[in-house]
Amino acid sequence: MSIGRQMILILLGAFFIVWVLATSFTVYNVRSTIEGSLDEQLESGANIIWERTAESIKTGTELSVALESVRNVYRRFDSLAYQIWDGDTLLNKSDNAPATRMSFQRPGFRDGTMNGSNWRFYYRVDDIDGLDVIVGVADDFSGRAAAIVAISTTWPILLALPFVGLAIFFGVRRGLRPLRDLESQIIARSPTQMSPIDDESVPIEVKGIVTSLNSLLHRLEDAIEGERRFTSNASHELRTPLAAIEVQSQVALRSEDDAERKKALTQISQSVDRATRLVSQLLTMARLDPETASSMHHELDLRRIVEEEVANASQSALDKKIDIGMDAPESGLILGDPDALSILARNLLDNAIRYTPEGGEVTAAIRNAGGHVFLSVVDNGPGIPAEERPKIFDRFYRMAGSKSSGAGLGLSIVQRIAELHHAEIRLSENPAGQGLVASVAFPQSSPTDGED
Numbered sequence: 001m002s003i004g005r006q007m008i009l010i011l012l013g014a015f016f017i018v019w020v021l022a023t024s025f026t027v028y029n030v031r032s033t034i035e036g037s038l039d040e041q042l043e044s045g046a047n048i049i050w051e052r053t054a055e056s057i058k059t060g061t062e063l064s065v066a067l068e069s070v071r072n073v074y075r076r077f078d079s080l081a082y083q084i085w086d087g088d089t090l091l092n093k094s095d096n097a098p099a100t101r102m103s104f105q106r107p108g109f110r111d112g113t114m115n116g117s118n119w120r121f122y123y124r125v126d127d128i129d130g131l132d133v134i135v136g137v138a139d140d141f142s143g144r145a146a147a148i149v150a151i152s153t154t155w156p157i158l159l160a161l162p163f164v165g166l167a168i169f170f171g172v173r174r175g176l177r178p179l180r181d182l183e184s185q186i187i188a189r190s191p192t193q194m195s196p197i198d199d200e201s202v203p204i205e206v207k208g209i210v211t212s213l214n215s216l217l218h219r220l221e222d223a224i225e226g227e228r229r230f231t232s233n234a235s236h237e238l239r240t241p242l243a244a245i246e247v248q249s250q251v252a253l254r255s256e257d258d259a260e261r262k263k264a265l266t267q268i269s270q271s272v273d274r275a276t277r278l279v280s281q282l283l284t285m286a287r288l289d290p291e292t293a294s295s296m297h298h299e300l301d302l303r304r305i306v307e308e309e310v311a312n313a314s315q316s317a318l319d320k321k322i323d324i325g326m327d328a329p330e331s332g333l334i335l336g337d338p339d340a341l342s343i344l345a346r347n348l349l350d351n352a353i354r355y356t357p358e359g360g361e362v363t364a365a366i367r368n369a370g371g372h373v374f375l376s377v378v379d380n381g382p383g384i385p386a387e388e389r390p391k392i393f394d395r396f397y398r399m400a401g402s403k404s405s406g407a408g409l410g411l412s413i414v415q416r417i418a419e420l421h422h423a424e425i426r427l428s429e430n431p432a433g434q435g436l437v438a439s440v441a442f443p444q445s446s447p448t449d450g451e452d
Contacts, residue, residue, distance in 0.1 A: 003176065003179075004172050004173060004176050007168075007172045007176075008165075008168055008169055008172050011168045011172070012161075012164075012165055012168060015161065015164055015168075016161070019157055019158060019161070022157070026149070026153055027147060030149045034149075035120075038120070038137055039109055039120075039122070041137075042109070042120070042121075042122035042135050042136070042137060043122055043124075045070075045080075045082070045122075045135045046082075046122050046124040046133045046134075046135045047124065048070065049067065049070055049082055049084060049133050049135065050084075050124055050126065050131060050133045052066045052067055052070065053066070053067070053084050053091065053092070053131055053133070054131065063084075063091060063092055064092065067092055070082075071094065071095075074094040074095070074096075075094070075095060078096055078138075079137055079138035080094065080135070080136070080137055080138075081093075081094045081096050081097040081102065081114070081119075081135070081136045081137075082094050082097060082133065082134065082135045082136070083097050083101065083102055083132075083133070083134045084131065084132070084133055085101065085131070085132040085133075085134070086130055086131055086132075087130055091131075096115075097136075098114065098115070101134065102114055102119070102121055102134045102136055103121040103123050103134050103136070104123075106123055107123050107124065107125045108122070108123060109121070109122050109123075110123070111139065112136075114136065117138060117139070118138070118139035119136045119137065119138055119139055120136060120137055120139055121134060121135070121136040122134070122135050122136070178202055178203050178206075179203070179206065182197070182202060182206070182210070185197060185198070194217045194218070194220055194221035194224070195217070196214040196217060196218070197210055197213060197214055197217070199211065199214070242271075242275065244267065244268075244271040245268050245271045245272065245275070248264040248265070248267045248268045248271065249264070249268055251264040252264035252265055252268065297335045297336050297337055297421070298335065298336075299333060299334070299335055299445050300333070300334065300335075300336060300338055300341070301331045301332060301333055302331075302332035302333075302334050302336075302341065302366060302373055302375060302442065303328045303330075303331045303332050303366045304331075305338060305341050305342055305345055306326065306328065306345045306364050306366060306375060307326055307328070308342070309342060309345040309346045309349055309364075310324060310325075310326050310345075310349065310364050312346070313346070313349040313350065313353060316350070316353050317353050317362060320353065320356070320357075320358050320360075321358045321359050322353055322356055322358070322359070322360050322361065322362055323360070323361045323362070324349075324353070324361075324362045324363070324364075325361075325362075325363050325364075326363070326364050326365075327363055327364070327365040327366070328364075328365065328366035330366070330367075330368055331366075332366045332367075332368060332373035332375070332442070332444075333373070333444065333445045334373050334421070334442040334443065334444060334445050335421075335443070335445045336421045336442070337420070337421075340417045340420065340421075341417065341421070343413060343417060344375075344413070344414050344417040344418070344440070345364070345375065345377075347411070347413050347414050348364075348375075348377040348414060348438050348440075349362065349364065349377060351377075351411065351438070352377050352378075352379035352381065352436070352438070353379075355379065355381040355382060355436075356379045356380060356381040356435075357381065360379065360380045360381060360435075361378075361379065361380050362377065362378070362379045363377070363378045363379075364376070364377050364378075365377075365378065368444060371443070371444050372441045372442060372443060372444055373441075373442045373443075373444050374439055374440070374441050374442075375439070375440045375442070376437055376438065376439040376440075377437070377438045377439075378430055378432075378435065378436075378437050379430070379435045379436055380430060380432070380433060380434055380435035381434070381435055381436060382434070382435075383429060383430065383434060383435055383436045384427060384436055411438075414438075414440070418440050421442055421443075422442075422443055423440050423441055423442045423443070424440070424441045425438070425439070425440045425441075426438075426439050426440075426441075427439075
């Protein structure tokens with residue numbers, strides 16, 4: 001059900017409930033007022049009848065004559081009745097009163113039944129002359145009077161209900177018009193339109209939603225633009241090894257010299273390796289982009305992961321006569337994704353090995369300090385100038401004059417994995433001399449309770 005229909009039904013229902021409550025209160029209030037007034041009239045009528053009767057007894061006047069005017073009044077109203085008793089003798093009564101007492105011999109007001117209906121009686125007892133006067137009024141008299149007054153008072157409100165309904169209908173439609181305009185504005189957008197939605201005419205109640213939607217559109221625009229640049233750069237980077245493969249394959253096909261053909265095939269193999277590494281890194285970046293990657297984190301020992309990656313990188317280091325080692329006197333417990341952390345350590349080690357000259361050194365170290373676990377990869381290669389370090393984490397960025405065959409994605413992947421683990425990566429000069437220190441600070445995880 002739409003919000004507009006719900007609002008109309010709620011408002012009409014509330015109006016009807018208020019009308020019912022107002023009518024009920026009016027009936028109750030009017031009936032209480034009428035009953036109070038009737039009690040006064042009953043008491044006053046009983047006093048008049050007693051006075052007329054007493055005066056008739058004193059003067060010797062015929063009682064029927066003395067009460068003629070009273071009887072005429074009671075004849076006009078079937079809902080009124082009276083009796084006059086002298087002891088056990090019925091002296092006079094109204095035409096609709098029975099021959100027996102209408103009420104017990106108890107002075108004051110009381111409710112009772114007469115002729116099969118409810119009545120209210122007033123009993124006047126005079127101990128001096130022995131006269132008892134009983135007057136009564138039908139109980140439904142006050143109810144009918146109250147209903148008549150209530151209906152006459154509240155029926156204009158009920159009559160106005162259709163007009164109120166129309167006013168509510170058009171009022172709700174007018175109030176929801178900004179939402180319909182917002183809906184039309186969103187529907188009219190193309191899938192590529194990421195400009196903010198105009199929130200000037202948006203009601204305060206949904207301004208927060210529009211603000212959040214604009215923020216989402218801004219993030220989507222940044223993500224789409226980033227992916228567009230990423231795709232453009234990736235296609236450019238892939239074009240280079242593919243072009244090299246094509247050229248060298250033609251050289252190998254046309255060459256009649258075995259040495260030249262072998263050289264061409266070697267370059268083809270190198271280009272294939274580069275393309276393979278580039279595709280692997282692109283796939284890694286694509287897997288790391290989703291924000292849900294952090295949901296895979298659990299407690300692990302970073303030292304074990306780094307030890308394994310150092311062992312895997314040993315052959316590459318050996319090929320370049322690089323001395324690769326591990327400095328981890330203690331374990332490093334953190335919360336993380338083991339697969340992603342393996343990629344991080346692998347890329348740091350691979351980056352250090354590729355840029356370290358033959359005969360150099362590469363060392364991976366684990367340290368615990370200040371509530372953090374530090375993973376550092378130290379090399380004695382050419383290092384990175386301080387002005388280049390902020391740019392080195394950009395995708396596909398390579399320093400000018402770099403002789404490495406990398407695609408410029410290794411440190412971008414490292415930074416992304418560090419972000420997913422709420423870690424901070426820093427590049428600094430090797431304090432022992434020439435080279436670079438790549439350090440990643442992870443929040444430390446306390447040992448699991450119960451472990452010895």
